[in-house]
Amino acid sequence: MQRPRASRVGELEFCGIPVWAGWMGMGRRDAPFGYRLLGLLSLALWLPAVSCQCRILKCNSEYLSATSGLHVGTEESAEFCIALRAYSQCTRKTARACRGDLAYHSAVHGIEDLMNQHNCSKVGPTQTPARAQPTSLDCMVHSDAPELCNYEKSLQRHAPHPNYTHCGLFGDPHLRTFTDDFQTCKVRGAWPLIDNNYLFVQVTNVAVVPGSSATATSKLTVIFKNFQECVDQKVYQAETDDLPAAFVDGSRNGGEKHGANSLRVLERVAGQHIEIHAKYIGTTIVVRQLGRYLTFAVRLPEEVANSFEDNQGLQLCLKGCPTNERMDWRLPQPRKGGSAAPHSAFTREAATAKCRERLPVDDLYFRSCVFDLLTTGDVNFTLAAYYAFEDVKNLHSNKDKLHIYQRTADHSEGNSAPGRPSLQTLPISHFLLICSLWCCLAHL
Template identity: 35%
Template structure:
């Protein structure tokens, strides 16, 4: 941009010198500051319009409030789990929670219509309602009406409910996710693609230990994916169990209970597992540390997502164990997926290289699965290295899970659905922040406008 401005200034000086010598000054349309580039100055009014549009898009993206709807769903789901919801038309109680979430989102549609994550969340709820055979029209949950009858449903009134040491401030949560070949989002919101074959720890603290085992994807070189996941709730006689409680999932086996055969332990079901979709999706909730764990089986492999209070995460920092969610993958286990995508992007014939799918075809499939940013890049990477289209579903579901667990995550995303080769060039290791590009464009346009005004 500054090179262009400098060239334009030199061009004006050159025309001024020619004019003073009695020569005919060339038209501004004849100026060529760069090869094959010719255009008049941008009209000031157009500059202002462009700036307004960019700022409007940023504001509408950040103004979409999905957290309220998620909180209403969580409250309704808690009431359903405690037997406080009894639909009169034969529906399961979860239908009321789903419908409560959907009605709230529809009410926010004016603010959220252009938000991709909003659309994904809404479609996800509609899909759940269809699977659970819920009615589109029916009861929604009214927390105040239930409380007026003297029934307390707030989780913080139950025994063994997590209470932050910062009583006067909202609880801050952190998230971690693992999916695909495998791709990792750490608690620090760092994005990595790793090899990590064998058994690895995801999270370990005095309350819980989570382990995964990654095995090679058959006939696809160095690609690995998660084939086993183990969750161990440690001894806690007050709020869990006098002994360890273990949940173990492996390929083609996603149980709906812990290994002791129970679906809950502790006072007021302070640790509980809920089957969201038999054989495909379970959710474990530990109320005494307010932690939610989601496990899905897609094809032969698993995805993992966790939401945990920041102060619980910080208790893991002093542990010497390599925890993928905390420290990330060891440097020697990381794969430069940006370099891979940049190097393989021009291969159009599968016989010409070691790819299972072309970049063009993989990008098309990943756009259809409605994934964005890192999840889009990871989806393309997995398809090119394995050719297994189940990985597109894995990327979509993991992004959906993290969005539902924390709708505020959408504020950090660019919603990019294409491979940015400038960003993923082998020499580039940085990740641009979500609003960096729009604001840079707006600033550049403003500078052009001011420069034209000064020299007009």
């Protein structure tokens, strides 16, 4: 079995997919048959999957769904045995891929104990009511996600206008956080953007040019965690020159559950632009490839963004980049010959003119464009800044906050407060007037 390898920020990676310690699926946690079963399934749901094909979390979720509301010792015990046999059959189908998975072995031993405890025969029907094939009428009524799997519809009675937030990463990379803080970061290697109870997003950044601290995103991994009756666990992964229109298992929706269409991958421009719509959590993700690098943008409810444990770890979209990874990204001073860097083909005037073609407003998107051209000389970063702003226009809920402007303090010199002139900047007439007033006051 392939051993997981540790990456830079404390997560494990297996088959190229990150696995975080303490990461928990979003399945139903209240098992109906006593503390023994509750403990078993809680353990199984808490343990991370360590195989690319192991589907034990899917088996756990199906079993919990099938036994919801049943009670031991009643006429429903037969349905309980049917669910256990189906659970056992599901684990056998995934046995080869789950060798060495502790969650899998815990489930197998737990099933055997429960079947013996409740006198269930190992031979018999395995079709549970929850897995019955839908009728044609059901398909018509539920062609779209049910209310449970549509975040906005499920909130209409209580919060008709949920609050949404936005995060974006593009270019060198430049980060816009959930709180509209704008930063430029080095963050080379693998870093988590989002890590909450429903969603995990990680980017991998690589050096753009030798001898420079500039980095850009070459790989993106998105994990939608298993959620009740709506979706199975799904993983989307994109890399340079590989922007697929499907999840890693080849599917384009949330799996085999009733609300599977509440999670969909849509291809807007082949190899350049995909969108992932997760209606069950009210979330939209936009991924683009521009030149050799990827951009990321997301819109999600604040309730979803804030659904995480206190010790869940670093999230760049929530907390920004660590202080030691941030760059002073004010426009670099040009070197001799007019170019900002040896590898840049742009002078500041040329970079400004090029960025002005697509970004007429002098905001931080425009300045990030100029910065990237001076730092890397790659004209594709102009498109990265342009489309990052286009995504903000489509995804940000507050149209008054689309543009972010550089603070006055960034332009000031020394320790002078913004807008307050120093003595060196005062006209000579004002300076003489102040001296005269001071002399008069001294003789009073």
